[in-house]
Amino acid sequence: MTEKYKIQGGEPLRGEISVCGAKNSVLKLFAASILVSGVTKIYNVPNLTDVNVMLQVLRDLGAKLDYNKGEKSVVVDATNISSVTAKYELVSKMRASFTILGALISRCKEAIVALPGGCAIGERRVDFHIKGLETLGAKIKIENGYVHAKAPKLVGADIYLDIPSVGATENLMLAAVTAEGSTRIQNAAQEPEIVDLANFLNTIGADINGAGTSEIVINGVKQSSLHSAEYTTIPDRIEAGTFIAAVVGTRGKAVIKNVYPAHLTFFNDKLIKMGANIKLADPTTIEVSTKGRLNSINFVTQPYPGFPTDLQAIAMTLLTTANGVGIITESLYENRFMQVPDLRRMGADIHQDRNHAIIKGVKNLTGANVVASDLRAGAALVLAGLMANGETIVEKLHHIDRGYEFFEKKLRDLGGKIQRYNDETNIEQGVLNESRL
Ligand code: EPU
Numbered sequence: 001m002t003e004k005y006k007i008q009g010g011e012p013l014r015g016e017i018s019v020c021g022a023k024n025s026v027l028k029l030f031a032a033s034i035l036v037s038g039v040t041k042i043y044n045v046p047n048l049t050d051v052n053v054m055l056q057v058l059r060d061l062g063a064k065l066d067y068n069k070g071e072k073s074v075v076v077d078a079t080n081i082s083s084v085t086a087k088y089e090l091v092s093k094m095r096a097s098f099t100i101l102g103a104l105i106s107r108c109k110e111a112i113v114a115l116p117g118g119c120a121i122g123e124r125r126v127d128f129h130i131k132g133l134e135t136l137g138a139k140i141k142i143e144n145g146y147v148h149a150k151a152p153k154l155v156g157a158d159i160y161l162d163i164p165s166v167g168a169t170e171n172l173m174l175a176a177v178t179a180e181g182s183t184r185i186q187n188a189a190q191e192p193e194i195v196d197l198a199n200f201l202n203t204i205g206a207d208i209n210g211a212g213t214s215e216i217v218i219n220g221v222k223q224s225s226l227h228s229a230e231y232t233t234i235p236d237r238i239e240a241g242t243f244i245a246a247v248v249g250t251r252g253k254a255v256i257k258n259v260y261p262a263h264l265t266f267f268n269d270k271l272i273k274m275g276a277n278i279k280l281a282d283p284t285t286i287e288v289s290t291k292g293r294l295n296s297i298n299f300v301t302q303p304y305p306g307f308p309t310d311l312q313a314i315a316m317t318l319l320t321t322a323n324g325v326g327i328i329t330e331s332l333y334e335n336r337f338m339q340v341p342d343l344r345r346m347g348a349d350i351h352q353d354r355n356h357a358i359i360k361g362v363k364n365l366t367g368a369n370v371v372a373s374d375l376r377a378g379a380a381l382v383l384a385g386l387m388a389n390g391e392t393i394v395e396k397l398h399h400i401d402r403g404y405e406f407f408e409k410k411l412r413d414l415g416g417k418i419q420r421y422n423d424e425t426n427i428e429q430g431v432l433n434e435s436r437l
Contacts, residue, residue: 005394005408007385008417009367012252015414019240019258020046020405021072021233024096025193028170029200029233030054031099033076034063035107035177036204036226043073044233046405049398053094057086061104081108088114088145094402095119098126099167101147102174105138107223111149115142120374122333128168132159136172136179156181156220164189164214164303170197176218177206177226183218190214191304192263196234203229235284237263239404241311242379244268244288246411248276249318249387253289254414261286266307270315273297274322296324296361301331313339313380320348321387322361330355339377342370346384346392367392372399379404386416 021044031054033040045051045067055065055074062082066075084104091097091114104111116126130140130147136159138151156179161168169189174197176183188194190212198211205226207219240259247254248271261268261280268278268286274294279287296319301309309332319326320343330336337357340350345368349360367390372378378400385392394400397420400407408418 002395003397003420003422005382005385005397006419006421007367007382007392007394009365009386009388009390009392011250011386011415011417013247013250013254013386013411013414013416014252016255016257017243017410017413019235019243019256020044022193022196022236023048023050023403024166024238025196026051026233027054027096028099028193028197029231030058030074030076031103032174032197032200032204034058034061034078034081034100034103035174035201035223036228037079037223038228039075039077039079040204040228041073041075041230042233043071043230044235045072045074046236048401048403048405050094050096050402053090054097057090057097057100060085060087060090061100084108084110085112086114091116095124096167098129099170099174101129101149102133102171105133105149105151105154105175106178109151111147113147113149115145115147120338121336126167128161128163128165129171132161132168132172133175135159136175136183138175151175154179156183156218158184158186160186161188163187166191166194169194169216173197173201173208173216173218176220177201177208178223179218179220181220183220185216185218186214188214188216189303192234192237192260200231203231234263235259238308238310238376240264241267241308242314242383242404243410244271244278244286245311245314245318246383246386246416247288247414248274248290248294249383251290251292252414255281255285255287257285259284259286266305267311270297270299270307274318294318294322296322296326296359298327300329303332309333309336310376312336313376314383316350316357316359317343317380317383317387319359319361320350320365320384321363324361326359326361328357328359330357338373339380342368342381343384345370346388364389366390369393370395372396375399375403379407382407382411382418386411386418
C-alpha cells in the first residue's frame with residue numbers, strides 16, 4: 001500500500017498540541033528492560049513503527065509484553081530470556097535495536113546481534129561500540145554479518161570515545177551495569193536520552209553517576225540486585241522542535257505542551273534569532289508565534305548541547321523562505337542533505353558543497369510532488385508543504401511513521417490542511433491505526 005500526504009499549504013498553524021515520549025529514549029529503555037529478571041513498566045511510550053520493531057526484538061528474546069493503549073504504557077516481563085539473538089531482519093530495519101547488544105551482554109553474558117550496516121544518511125559505523133565492549137572483557141567475533149559476543153566476566157575499565165557517540169555510550173553503559181568494578185566512559189555523549197537511560201538504570205538498581213556530562217562512571221552491581229520498577233519516558237525534543245518550526249514556518253501561533261525547554265535551548269535560541277517568539281508558559285509548556293518574514297541564520301550541527309542534527313533538515317526548510325542567506329554545516333553525518341533536491345523542486349535556492357549548504361531565501365515555496373528519503377528529511381518536506389503555495393504530495397510515509405506519532409492528526413489539530421491517502425484507492429486513511437503496537 002502506497003500512502004501519501006496531500007498538503008494544501010499556506011495555512012498558519014494555530015492551537016495546542018502535546019508532545020509524545022522520546023523515540024530515541026524509549027527504544028533504549030526497552031533494551032535496558034531485559035537487564036531485570038522480572039517486570040518493568042514503561043510509560044509515555046509513543047506509537048511508532050520503530051517502537052514496534054524494538055518490541056519485536058524483545059519478544060524474539062523471550063520477553064512477554066503487555067501494551068496498554070489508554071495508559072500509553074508497556075509492561076516488559078523479562079523473567080525468562082530464552083534467546084540471545086537479534087536477527088538481521090529487525091536490526092536492519094532499525095539501527096537502534098543494536099543497543100540490545102550491551103543489554104544482552106549484561107544480562108546473559110552472551111549476544112548474537114546482526115550488524116546494522118550503513119543507512120541512507122551515512123555510513124554509521126559501530127566500531128566504538130565493539131572496541132569499548134572488548135575493553136570491558138567481551139570476546140567479539142564478526143561472522144556472517146553478526147556480532148558474536150561472549151563475556152563470562154566483564155571487568156570495569158576506562159574507555160575514551162573518539163567522538164561522543166550516543167549509541168556507543170548507551171551500549172557501554174548497559175554492559176557496564178553488571179561488570180565487576182567501575183567503568184569510566186570519557187568523552188561520553190551528553191544527550192538527554194543518555195540521562196534518561198541512566199535514570200532508568202538507576203531506578204532498577206544500577207549505580208551510574210555523571211550522565212549528562214562528558215564523563216560517566218558506572219559502578220558495577222550484581223545482576224541479581226536489579227529489580228522491577230516503573231518509569232516514564234522523557235518528552236521527544238525532536239518532535240517538539242519539529243512542531244515549533246512548523247508553527248514558526250507557517251507564521252502561526254500555538255501552545256506546545258509536555259516539552260522540556262532546557263532540551264531545546266540551542267535550537268530555540270537560533271529560532272529566536274530568526275525572529276520567532278518562543279516563551280515559557282510553565283515549566284513544560286511553551287508558546288510559539290511569529291509575525292512577518294524570518295531572518296536567515298548560520299549553524300553547525302553538533303552533539304548535544306549543540307544544534308541537533310535531527311532538526312537540521314527542518315531548520316533548512318525554514319531558511320528556504322527567510323530573508324537573506326543562511327549557511328548550514330552538517331558535522332555528524334556524511335549524507336544528511338537528502339531533502340535538498342526536493343526542496344529545490346519546490347522553488348528553494350540551495351547550493352550544496354559536501355557538508356555545507358548555502359540557502360538563499362526566496363519569497364515563497366510552491367507545492368510539488370516530493371519523496372521522503374528518511375525520517376527527518378520527510379518531516380522537513382511536510383513542513384515545506386505546509387509553508388508552500390498550492391498543493392504538495394509527500395510520498396514514502398513509512399519513513400515519517402518511524403518517528404512521528406499521528407503526525408497528520410496533530411498537524412490537523414493545529415489547523416494544517418494535510419490528509420493521508422492511499423494511492424490505489426485514493427481514499428483518505430485518516431489517522432494511523434492505534435492498534436499498531
Ligand atoms: N560513529 C562511528 N563509530 C561508532 C559510532 C558512531 O563512526 O562506533 C559515527 C556515526 O557514523 C555518526 C556519528 O558517529 O556519523 C554519530 O553517531 P552516534 O553513535 O552518536 O548516533 P546514533 O547513536 O547512531 C543517535 C540517534 C540519531 C541521532 C544521533 C546523533 C537513536 C536511535 N538515534 O544515533 O537519531 O541523529 O544519535 O544525535 O538514538 C533520528 O532520530 O532521526 C536519528 C537518526
